[in-house]
Amino acid sequence: MDREQVLQLYDAYSDDVYRLACSYLLDPHNAQDAVQEVFLRLLERPCTIHPGKERAFLARVTANYCKDCLRRAKRRPPPPENAAEPAEPDPAPGRAELRAALDSLTPAARAAVYLHYYAGYSAVQIARILGVTPSGVWMRLNRARAQLRAQLKEENRDENDVSTHDV
Structure with a gap:
């Protein structure tokens, strides 16, 4: 895909990709990384997206990437217990x-x-x-x-x- 097509897809679907990645990864920072990786893969690899199927295609790529991340995370040792996690404010009480x-x-x-x-x-x-x-x-x-x-x-x-x- 060329750069302009990827930028158009990013503008239209980056929020959907982010939300799906958050639902898999449960971490906003990892979800942002996933969004970047999904759209970088579109730039680097040849692929054909059928018109009208862009959203489903991106959801599939995002799901696969997140599954890979979760698989890799299982192989890594857990972080130390005393590592402080930043508190995310709840958007809606x-x-x-x-x-x-x-x-x-x-x-x-x-x-x-x-x-x-x-x-x-x-x-x-x-x-x-x-x-x-x-x-x-x-x-x-x-x-x-x-x-x-x-x-x-x-x-x-x-x-x-x-x-x-x-x-």
Whole structure:
């Protein structure tokens, strides 16, 4: 691809690529690196993107890159326990529980949830992007919803128990 085409794709889809990378990697800095790497790969490698399929193509490249990053991270030793992580401010108060529940999902489940609920892809489209069957996508979505429902219900129950003991 030439530079102008990649720049147009970057302008149109960099936010989508970033959000999908965040859903996989759970780290905004690594997600920014993923965005850069995805678009650099478009510049370096010959590829053909069919008109109207740009978003799905970029989602597929992003998912593959993030899976590679997660695989590589498993091979590295964990960081020292005393390493301080910078605190990210929560953009919307009251959503911390939902964010924590989403972060507890597996990367595959988070990607399916993101692609279905945020990006608006169907199960068949997600299956093509992630390289699984449509029934596999539905299974990931159902398990993710059940896990989220159970976690959020448990957190609400814990909050109610604390508030009744305070009285």
